[in-house]
Amino acid sequence: MNAIPRLLMDLALVLGVGTLTGLLFRRLKLPLVLGYVLAGMLVGPHVPVPLVADEHNVKTLADLGVILLMFGVGLEFSPKKLFQAGPTALLMGSIQVGLTAFVGAVVARAFGRTPMESLFIGAALTISSTMVLTKVLEGVPVPRSLRDAALSLTVVHDLFGLLLLTVLAAVAKVGSLEAGTFWSLMLRLGLFLGVVLLLGRMVVPRFLRWMADHASSELLLLACGGLCFSLAVGAAAAGFSLALGAFLAGSLGAESGRVRAIERQVGPLRDLFTAVFFVAVGMMLEPSAWRDHLGLIIGLSMAVVFGNTLGIGAGGLLAGLPFQTSLRTGMVLSQIGEFGYIMLGVGIAAGAVGQELYSVGVAVGVLTAFASPFLVRASGPFSETLEARIPSRFRASLGLYQAWAESLRRRGIRHGEGQELRRPTLLLFLDTVLLLGLVGGGHLLLTRWSEWLANRVDWGHFTAQGFTAALIGLGAGLLVLGMLRQVRVLARDLAVLAPSPEAVGSGRRGRHLLAGGLRMAVLLMVGLPLVAALQPFAPKGPLLGVALVVFLGTLGYQLWKARRLNREVPGVLEWILAKVSDPWAGEGASGTPAHGTLRAIRLGPRCPSLGRRLTDLDLSGRAGVSIVALLRNGQTSVALHPTPVLREGDLLALAGPEHALDEAEALLGMPLDSGKAH
Structure with a gap:
């Protein structure tokens, strides 16, 4: 009798156990993803059950799942969908990603993790799970406005997830936070993306469109599979992740205009190996790590709920959404998803993250997924009670601001009006890039340039480092002030475009409120992701203190100006009586x-x-x-x-x-x- 290949035995075991646990969790009305994770624990080496699959074989099958999963994400992602999600979702997502990443990294550092591990952990907490969200919304009825806001944010999360995954893969490839090597690798990434997207858009959409219209379904499946795995392997050969190449393949396929035809062919195969991927996630879990790192798990879970609720809630309010819709959207999206597991897997494969942190990350995912239905149900009464306790003066200001923001959002930016916004936007972008380069290269300046300065000027090493840190702090402060100046100009120009929502009594004061809110929105949208990205690069000691003082000082200044506007609120009620x-x-x-x-x-x-x-x-x-x-x-x-x-x-x-x-x-x-x- 011929020996049965171990790979086939492992595949049969994984699919069989996954089916049983999936049926159990479906019966319990819980997300199937958690059932697949449980199946992985049962067939893994860390649970005393006589069903052990070969970890390397399952890891290979899981790589297929990652590739097909990211191909599906790319297929569903398109510039059109991103445009439909609009500035509101982009604002909410930017603030939430920056805040959650920062809070998660701070919690990780508080529990003694390294800067590199904190960077990966913070990023892994930021992207919500579309699978868990869809399942929760099926079981818990919510208003249509809340559902639309949450689903539009998942489109933005896909974009941020890809960006974070790409950057983390580059960091893991470098193996450290050295700025010089990192930026050279990012340059290679830009060249790779440029070549793939430029050449791919010329050939791939037309080819897939022709295959969908004239060839058989089998050939279309082969063409999509060949494109998906070829770009995934090409990205890996170029030093990047398999997921990046698969996502690019999916996005090129979406340009063909035959998404439904491709989805019909690739969808079942993707679902099969996506389940295998989550089984592989469960196999890597060590129950002992949950006990040993219980405090970290609870702290990171609270960081997810706090960061997502506060970040999305603040972004929604600044975008002009109602208070309850903003807050409830954040609570609905308070879970982590498959992007986080892939990020941690990349870090572990590169040796940048400890193996035990994968168990911690999955534990956070399981805990937040179980909590999601309860958070969704509690979001209504909680937001209603909180809104009722808002002081009347602030409520009046908030209502007037929301009306003006809705007026601006409904009007939009018309043809030719964007020219006034280009200059402050470009200068803000340049200031941000320079600040990233200055602080990101701070370690290099504090070591090599300080050493050169000490030898050149005959200073002591400590004096040279102190002088260099002072220069970096001064440069960072000037760049932050420049960013604030451009934020103020950009907010003013946007506020001028907004038509008055009422003809009587709210013109000047309402426009001032809108300009102040837009300043805060742009500041948080740019500042929070910037702080989250820079905190692993920032050196310890005086320079970090200077950077934090400058950032918090400027943020406090904006809050102080907003508070001054609130003192004028008795006049805001004029429009009510007018x-x-x-x-x-x-x-x-x-x-x-x-x-x-x-x-x-x-x-x-x-x-x-x-x-x-x-x-x-x-x-x-x-x-x-x-x-x-x-x-x-x-x-x-x-x-x-x-x-x-x-x-x-x-x-x-x-x-x-x-x-x-x-x-x-x-x-x-x-x-x-x-x-x-x-």
Whole structure:
């Protein structure tokens, strides 16, 4: 009898156990990914179960899963989808990625991990799991606005995941944080991407389009597989990751316009080996590492929930989304996904990350995935309670800012207007690159240049290093000030483009609020990822202190300016009293024409919602509007916590898109088009 190849036996074992655990987790209404991880633990060497697969064989099969998984991600990613996600998702994603990476790296350093390991851990925490998110949203009903915001962020996460994976693979290839070698490798990466994308866009989309239209499905599958694995191997041969080449192959395939045809052929194969990949993830888990690193696991899990909730919530507010939608989106996306496992795997393969950290990362992924359904269910009551406790002055400012931001987002930047924005954007980019180079090369300057300076000027080594650190700190401070200057110009030019959402009473003050919020948005969007990227490169001691003082000082200055604007909030309520919609005033009454993104509605004697609690209507969750204020007896602001009961004559001020305001009026008891101008 011929001997059965061990690879076939391992494949049969992995697929069989994975099927059983997958059925169990499906029965329990849990993400299948966790079932595959459990299957890996059962067939792995670290659990005393007599089902042990060869780790090297499964690792080879898992590489196939990574390649096909990233090909699928690239196939679903396109500039069109990124454009549809828009600046709102990009702003939310940038702030969240920077904040979560920074907090995760700080937690890792607090538990004694090296700067290199902290860099990988922080990056691995930033990208949410699309698989877990999809499963959670299937089981927990959420408003459409929340679902759309979360799914648009996954597109941005794919982009950030690829960038982080590419940079981390380059860092792992170098084996250290030496700036000179790192930047030379990044130059090679740029050349590789340029050649592949330039030549690939000329040939691949046309070829795949012809294959999909004229060839058989088998040949289309062979062509896609050949493209996928060829670019993956080419990227690995060039010194980069297999995942990068597979993603590029998928993105080139998406340009063919035959995504559905390709997906039908590649999809089942991708799903099969993606399951094998997660089984391989489970095989690398060491249960003893969970016990030994329990504090680190809990700390990193809290960093994911805190960083994602706060980062996405702040980004959503600065983009003009309602408070509840912003906060709930962050809580919905508080889990880590497959990109994180791939990043840690790259670090382990290069020897940059300890093997035990893979178990830590997967434990964080399992813990946050289990917590996701509970976080989604709790996000509604939590955000509602938190919003009700917002001080009335800040709420009024926030509502006015949201109305102006929605007005700018709805208008967009028209043809020819972008020329005014190019100069500050370009200068901001140049300042950012120079700051990266200055701080990233700080270690080289503090060692080699300080040594040369000490010998040249006959200074002591300590004096030369101190002088060099002072120069670097001075240069970093000047660059940060230059960045702030360009941020201010960019925010001002954007605010000028926004049309006033109301004709009466909110023009100058509302535009000032918008400019201040845009300054904060751009500052956080650029600053947080910059700090997260620079913290492993930054030397210890005085230079790090100077950099942190400069950054926190400038951030505090922006917050101080925003607080000054909040002191003017009593005047913000002018628009509420200036133009009121009164649809339920009495017999024969008709509503004042309502338009724009701000609306004040008087609850007349015929309003069906009189006597109901405001939270029972759930205007924020069901209509997607922000409750700016509730005025009673003419101008007295009513606290929203505990929830008030609506009375005759109350004036309810709302902010949001016009269709959301219409829906809110309908929920209050008014037909959708009543009270509107015809």
